[in-house]
Amino acid sequence: MRxxxxxxxxxxxxAKTAIGILRYSDHNVVAVLDRTKTGERVCDYVSDVQDxxxxxxxxxxxxxxxxxxxxIAPIGGGFDSTWRSDIQDALVNGYDIINGLHYFLEDDKRISxxxxxxxxxxxxxxxxxxDLTVSDGTADNVDATVVLTVGTDCSSGKMTTSFELLQTARxxxxxxxxxxxxxxxxxITDRGIVVDxxxxxxxxxxxxxxxKQVAAENDLIIVEGQGSIAHPAYSGVTTSILHGAMPDGLILCHAANREAIRGYDHISLPPIDEYTRTYEQLSGLVSPAKVVAGxxxxxxxxxxxxxxxxxxxxAAIDAPATDPVxxxxxxILNAVLK
Amino acid sequence: MRxxxxxxxxxxxxAKTAIGILRYSDHNVVAVLDRTKTGERVCDYVSDVQDxxxxxxxxxxxxxxxxxxxxIAPIGGGFDSTWRSDIQDALVNGYDIINGLHYFLEDDKRISxxxxxxxxxxxxxxxxxxDLTVSDGTADNVDATVVLTVGTDCSSGKMTTSFELLQTARxxxxxxxxxxxxxxxxxITDRGIVVDxxxxxxxxxxxxxxxKQVAAENDLIIVEGQGSIAHPAYSGVTTSILHGAMPDGLILCHAANREAIRGYDHISLPPIDEYTRTYEQLSGLVSPAKVVAGxxxxxxxxxxxxxxxxxxxxAAIDAPATDPVxxxxxxILNAVLK
Structure with a gap:
């Protein structure tokens, strides 16, 4: 798909969605729209993705x-009206729209x-x-190793780590x-549910x-986590994924030198060992899992x-760690499979 | 209102919704519909509520x-088609419908x-x-004491404790x-948002x-918690309320002799001290709060x-406790205000 x-x-x-698609999807990216960088190229900014x-x-x-x-996925997921002309141009030319915002374009009368x-x-x-419903608390019954990427914050590498680990495993x-x-x-995967x-x-x-849908065909299931248990807005999503997945192990993802919650400068990141302790304690209440890698x-x-x-x-997480990119x-794979 | x-x-x-309304609302309850108990009365089963x-x-x-x-609020919040005739009878007589299910009656074409x-x-x-959006992480700025009822499970008394404490404070x-x-x-209160x-x-x-809406007019704000951090389906809701409320103190609610998560017999309740430790640790990541009462x-x-x-x-929670009903x-009030 172009x-x-x-x-x-x-x-x-x-633009973490844009970068993710450029890096991991099978789509052929013909152009990136950014009116502040007209005439430049993706490779002027990011080297290890398609240009x-x-x-x-x-x-x-x-x-x-x-x-x-x-x-792009701004905090809150809102729609910026300056994007409307691009969307209209796309539709007039017969192109589909793929939209990851909380604002549903299908419900926007002019656009639909x-x-x-x-x-x-x-x-x-x-x-x-x-047709979604509550969990049964039975994800730990699947016959596959399930690992979950958890984070110290939003945008700390959970999605990236998940796909890097997938590639290494394959x-x-x-x-x-x-x-x-x-x-x-x-x-990127053209399937799945946006849990938030x-x-x-x-x-x-x-x-x-x-x-449960993918368990039969896979030996390793890598669940992409969201947010962080220390995030003032998204910690509920994090916890739902942790307890819904009932993983065998956790991979703690962190952005080096990050000091405050992204977008919440008044809330400091707790020390790393508080994260491992709390993630393990919280998962232990439903289905025990340790931080096996970072x-x-x-x-x-x-x-x-x-x-x-x-x-x-x-050293801080007391487990093997790397920068997977x-x-x-x-x-990480070795630690997960150990 | 009748x-x-x-x-x-x-x-x-x-029927915890029914009991809650009978016990705490100002409404005059004219009848309870339960086809398995026809001819009996509320007071045959529950003594301390309106009959x-x-x-x-x-x-x-x-x-x-x-x-x-x-x-009634079954797990999953679904609609039972055997209730349809009662709803239709009510509407034909010109009565409004108040519906707490996940299934929206407004979207049911026949009913609407x-x-x-x-x-x-x-x-x-x-x-x-x-018009909801993400939290700012600023609920701790309000000029009122904020307490949150948290639980060891669903149906462990968070709502009841909240309203008993309200009455005692007033x-x-x-x-x-x-x-x-x-x-x-x-x-009961005729306002608010069902967070789940x-x-x-x-x-x-x-x-x-x-x-923030009620902070100016109140010195004590009692936030009703939901679910439990040990619940395989609802722990995300629990965590969102904990971090959204940024409370000054927690009241841990428990149903005596409960051994497994309600509706999830295969998942045991963790020991009480695991709850206090995990609730305090989890709240501490965003805004510290202790379990001040039980x-x-x-x-x-x-x-x-x-x-x-x-x-x-x-003794287990290392704080004052009682059965507020x-x-x-x-x-509990004394502990909260201390």
Missing amino acids: IAILAHEQFPNH APIIEEMSQVSSEVDALSIG RLADEHNCEIWDVRKPPD DQGIDAAVIPTGQTGVM GVISDFAAGAVERMI AINTHHIEEAKARTAVADYA RFDATK | IAILAHEQFPNH APIIEEMSQVSSEVDALSIG RLADEHNCEIWDVRKPPD DQGIDAAVIPTGQTGVM GVISDFAAGAVERMI AINTHHIEEAKARTAVADYA RFDATK
């Missing part, structure tokens, strides 16, 4: 695409009418199936699958259901310091 | 009412059409406002309010918003053994 990705004013540092030109608006896309993907007129599909990725011939739980993961868009009562049930994002640190950061982090995920 | 309460096959032990006849179906209600209230025809209102209590002249977070609490019906991302934000439901135990159960429970909530 796609354009909308990431106005946010690429690359606040694409950065353009000002949808009308400048040089070739046909199959869809326009909304590649235009989609109908031009025979386009709108996929509101965050709209949950309407490279070793292991039947593995990622259970995506966020808009980016769902956009599910009503709270059914969030754990949604995770349990996804695990992933740390050292992207903004020079190599030597990154190695020190990894070693310090491994900078180095690779073998250490 | 109401009838539907509680077919569930009264009284599985009413138990009847077979809506057509037998002897006087006019203002509304039919769905007074009938409501329109007879000029009746349907209040789907669990339908959240559509009796002492304290400006106090309950923040209801479940269908029963919202039905809110999408996970916004659950903490909903609690924060409700606290409430234990000893309804099914004889008096002498109940007193022992209370003493044992106080059997005795009263003064001990």
Whole structure:
């Protein structure tokens, strides 16, 4: 599938959906829309993903695409009205829309009418199936190793670690699958349920259901976590995934040098060992799991310091750790399978 | 307001919404519908609430009412088609419907059409406002003491304790309010948001918003908790309320002799001290709060053994405890205000 990705004013540092698609999806990205970086290229900013030109608006896309993907996920998931013209341009040209916002474009009358007129599909990725229910508390019955990526914060590498681990496992011939739980993961895998868009009562049930759906064909199931137990807004989502998944092990993901909760400068990150203790204690109430490995994002640190950061982090969590993007995920896979 | 309460096959032990309304609301309950107990009375089963006849179906209600209230909340919140005739009878007579199920009667075409025809209102209590968003992590800024009832399980007395504590505080002249977070609490107070019906991302934000709305007029804010951090399906809701409320203290509610999670016989209740430790650790990651008091439901135990159960429970949580229904909530209030 050929796609354009909308990431106005946010690429690359606040466009984690765009980066995720560029890095892990099978889609061919024809262009990235960011009106503040017109004329530049993806590779000017991010080196280890597929390259694409950065353009000002949808009308400048040089070739046909199959869809326009909304590649940013602002806090709250709201819609920015300045994106409307790009979406309209896409629809007028017959391109589908893939939307990960909480704001459903299907319910936007102007947009959905235009989609109908031009025979386009709108996929509101965050709209949950309407037959969800509560969990049975039985995900631990599946005949596969289940690991869950948990974090010290939002945007701490849970999605990235999940897909890096998937690739490493598959490279070793292991039947593995990622259970995506966020808009980016769902956009990458073209399936799954965005758990933070599910009503709270059914969030754990949604995770349990996804695990059971893929358990028969996989020996390793990597559940993508969300948020953090220390996050003032998203900790409920984190807990629902933890207890819905009933994992065998946890991978704690952390962004090096992060000091406060992202977007909540008044709330400091607790010490790392508070996270391991609380995650293990909380999971133990329903189905015990230990932090078996750690992933740390050292992207903004020079190599030597990154190695020190990894070693310090491994000591803090008392488990093997690495930066799965900078180095690779073998250490994490070995710890998970031990 | 005069109401009838539907509680077919569930009264009284599985009809906690019905009991809550009978005990704490200002509504005049004209009848309870339970086809398995026709001809009996509420007082045959529950002594300390308003009395009413138990009847077979809506057509037998002897006087006019203002509304039919769905007074049961099965796991999953589904709709039982055998209730349809009662709802239709109510609407045909011009009575409103108050519905706490996840199944929205407003979206049921037959029911909503009938409501329109007879000029009746349907209040789907669990339908959240559509302008919710994520929490700011600032509920601890309010100029009031905020306490949260947390539990060892569902149906462990969080709602009951909240309203008993409210009454005791008001009796002492304290400006106090309950923040209801479940269908029963919202039905009792005629306001509030049913948090388990809110999408996970916004659950903490909903609690924060409700606290800020009542903070100016109250010195004591009692937040009704939901579920339990040890619950395989609802722990996410529990965590969202804990971190959204940023309370000054926690009241741990427990049903005496409960051994397994209600509805999940394969999952044992952890020891009490695991709850206090985990609740305190989890709250401490965002905004520290201790378990300052305990409430234990000893309804099914004889008096002498109940007193022992209370003493044992106080020792287990290392804080003052009582059964606020059997005795009263003064001990809890004193601990909260200390």
